[in-house]
Amino acid sequence: MARLLVGLVALAVAFYVYALVDCILFARVRVRGLPKIAWVFIVLLFPVVGGVLWFLIGRGRKASKRQVQYRTVGPDDDPEFLGALRADPVSDAQLRELEQQFAEKDDPDTRTDNGRSDR
Structure with a gap:
């Protein structure tokens, strides 16, 4: 006993x-x-x-297949985040102007051998 x-x-x-x-x-x-x-x-x-x-x-039961499963999504995979991003606000005219300014600075005719301009 x-x-x-x-x-x-x-x-x-x-x-x-x-x-x-x-x-x-x-x-x-x-x-x-x-x-x-x-x-x-x-x-x-x-x-x-x-x-x-x-x-x-x-003690509750296991989650059924009908219940919503939440998961963490990175910003590059989240369509809501990607939709909130706007394109760069630089217009085509501004872009062409910037490209021309860079081209003028990089023009090999106005440069000397040491990389400084001839001014």
């Missing part, structure tokens, strides 16, 4: 520890009935009964 009692106590302690760890590590968004912290206290204060209540009531 003593062996049976020791075995039942060991089983109860193992169930208590398993229920407590499961409750602490379980995703907060899947907890049902009460807030997660309340379930932790219930499992702590009522070892076997709290664990049974946790598994029957508090």
